[in-house]
Amino acid sequence: MDEQLKKMIDEVCCYPDGSLERQKALNRLLTVIQQLPGIYKSGHQDYLEALNLTWEWVSRKICAFEARWPSLQQSLVIWINGYLKWRIKDLYIPDSNYIISLDRLTRNDEGDETSLLNILPDPQSPTITLDLLDIKIAQIQENQRLSLGKRIREYIEQDEEGKLTASCLRKNPECHCQLLAMRLLIENPPHKISDIARELNISNQTLYSHWKNNCLPLLREIGINFGYE
Structure with a gap:
């Protein structure tokens, strides 16, 4: 696994930032990294938010990662968990910018x-x-x-406007954002991307790209419409 990870990291870093080749290589790398044993878990209801922030950070900083003893895989997991634990810690800190009017x-x-x-x-x-x-x-x-x-949550479950189900893979309409949001965010414990991909007979990379590029922005928009900032 160390050799495979090193090869995939080197491939990502050989391409310029923002290039299509780098993004494709990065998606392949993230698909593998997300399946590594030892990634820190938390029971916090917003754990996946912290996890998504961590993957975004990994995407930006992966070329600065330095492997250490005893193995590249273990040091990579430790490196990722170091950031992830701080993001989880942030979830337990009250939002000082969240101001309530006394007349509300x-x-x-x-x-x-x-x-x-x-x-x-x-x-x-x-x-x-x-x-x-x-x-x-x-x-x-x-x-x-x-x-x-x-x-x-009720909006996601009902999807009365059909926004979430409408955002689907063209070749696999069953893979839509409502299903992914239910499986990855609402159901407890959340499903693994690899398990969902296997069930829908699509690649991990395809599913992850759809989730990141289409579903997450749509869910953020829905949250903002409800007043979530």
């Missing part, structure tokens, strides 16, 4: 509609602390994120 309507513990200002502790109270405010706001942020995630 929400629901209290009884389910009644009210404003955030009304359910926060009295700022004049001697017992109020910034920690309490932070905790309450963090709880509301998390509830809103979960609600948004649920709405996006």
Whole structure:
């Protein structure tokens, strides 16, 4: 495997950035790398987002990778995991740019509609602390994120406008973005690209390219339309 990986990495790096030849070689390399044992896993609901960011980083930085003892394969996995773990760690850090208006309507513990200002502790109270405010706001942020995630999930599952199923491989219409989103993002545990490709009788490279170039941009657009940034 070390020899195969070295050959594939060398092939990617011999082509200029942005060239079609480099992209094809890179897709072949990523297809192999994604199947390597030892790639770090996480139970976080947005794990695949961190993983996709990692593959994008690998695509940009692969030529800077330096193999170390005991093997190229092991050092490559360690190198990838080093970045991936930081991206997963980011998922657990509250978004400091996510600002909530105190006048924004929400629901209290009884389910009644009210404003955030009304359910926060009295700022004049001697017992109020910034920690309490932070905790309450963090709880509301998390509830809103979960609600948004649920709405996006329902959109993917129903695909009433047909956008996801319409984005498919011309020679294999069964390989559409709704199926891939369900298998890779929603089902738990997520399926492997290689397993889906085998089931649909297409190559890993073809499926991965369709997912990366067509499905992910479409899903980002859908998320933005729902207010996800």
